[in-house]
Amino acid sequence: MSTAYESVQIRPVREEDRHAVMELAAQLAEGVAEWRDPEAVVEAARQWLAGFFAPTREQQGAVFVATAEGEVVGMVSVNTHRHFTGPVEAYIGELAVAPHAVRMGLGRRLLSTAEDWARQQGLRHLTLETAAGNTTAQRFYAALGYREEAVRFTRVLEQQPGTGY
Template sequence: MSMEDVVRVRPVRAEDRDAVLALAGRLTEGVAEWRDAQAVVAAARDWLAAFLSAGDAARGAVFVAVAGVEVVGVVSVNTQDHFTGTPEAYVGELAVAAHAVRMGVGRRLVAAAEGWARGQGVRHLTLETAAGNAAARGFYASLGFREEAVRLTRVLDAGEP
C-alpha cells in the first residue's frame, strides 16, 4: 500500500497548527538568491497562523494532507480579483513534507483547492512559484497550469544614482 492510498485531505483543524507551520520551511526551494528565504517562511507562517485564528476563515480555506495522524502537506487558497477585475482563486502556499514528495500528496491538495474554488464560482485557479523551482514548475504544468505572467526583478546597488 502506497502513501497515496493512505493519505486523506481534509480542512485544517486547530490541532494541526504546529505541523502546518512547520511545513512553511519547505517554501524556500528555488527562492531567488537576493531574497531572504527566512522572510518567505515568516510570511507564509503569518498567513497560515492568521487563518487559524478566529474570524479569518472567511478569507479562504486551508486543507491538510494526513497520513495516519501525521500532517504531510498543506495548501491554502483564497479568492482575489485579477487586475482585470475578474474574481479568481489563488493558491498562496502549497507545501509537502520532504518524505512525502512524489507520492500524490501535492496532486490531492491541488484537487482540494480546485474543489473549493469551484464552490466559490470562480473559473481560474492561479498561483506563483519561484522561477528557479523547476520541480514545482514541472509539477504545476503536469496539472494543466500555464504561465500567464513573468515577474522580473533587478537588484539595485545602494550606491547607484
Template sequence: MLRAMNVEHPGVRIRPIREEDRHAVLTLAHRLTEGVAEWRDPEAVVEAARQWLAGSLTPEGDRPGAVFVAETDDGVVGVVSVNTHQHFTGTVDAYVGELAVAPHAVRGGVGRQLMAAAETWARRQGVRHLTLETGAANTTARRFYAALGFREEAIRLTRTLDEGNA
C-alpha cells in the first residue's frame, strides 16, 4: 500500500514538464547512468537515457503518464517520469521510469519532492503500488529508495556470453 510522502523544501517548485525545459532535462541524462553494470557501453547508456528523457517531452496530451520537473531560482534541477505498467501478475502498478537530480541539488530534498509528485500522480490513478528499477551497483539510489519505503522485489541476473563459455 502506498504511504503518503509529505515533503516540501523552500525554494523548490515541482511542476509538469514544458517544452522549454528540454535542454535542462537532457543535461541530466548522465545522472541516469550511475550504477549501470561495467560491461554495458557507457556511451550507449547515456544515449538511451537521453532518448528516455526526450521521449518524456512529447506534448502532454500525447504522452502517457506524467513528467514533473523540480525548479529553483537557478532553473530545472530534477526530473521524474511516471506511468502505469502491468505487472506480470496482471495488476497495474505505477512505474517511475526516470528520476534524475542535478549534482549540486543532491541531498537537498529535490528527489524526495519529485518522488512525492510521482506518488500523488499514482494515487490519482488508483493503483496500489509504485515501482521502479535502478542499477544494482547504485547503492546511493538503493539507500534513497529504501528510505522512502521501497522494498526490493526482483533481482535481474546477467551472464556475459563470450567465445569461451558457449
C-alpha cells in the first residue's frame, strides 16, 4: 500500500535529482517484450535523460519531477518530434513513479505537467508509447483520454546456419 504524502510538488528537474531520476528509469522495463533486453531499454532511457544534466545541453524538451518530503518519487520527460504526416508534436519519452508512491495521482499530475508544457509550445498533440505487455499503463493512459493510434508488430528472425545473418 502506498503512503500518502502531505504535499507533492511538480517542478523541473535539477542537477541534484540526477541519481533519483536514473533510479526511476528502472521502472521503464515493465512489460518489455520477451525478445528485448530490459536492461538495454533502461540504459537507453538513462542515456537520453543524462542529456538533461549536461552543462551545455542541447535538448529541446524538458524533464519534470514529482517530489514529496524531499524525495523524488516520479518523473516525466517530454520532447518534440515530427509525425510522419508532417506536424510537430509533443512526445513523452519516459514516465515513471517510484513503486512505493504508485496510485497516489502522481502519474496523472506528471502527465498534466507535460501536457501544459506541450500547450506552451503551441503543440496540439501529445503522443507516447508503452510496452504491449504493460497493460496497467495502457489502462492508465486510456482512462486519461489517450487513444490508441498505431500498433507495432515485430517478428524475431532466426539466424540462417552458415550465412552469417
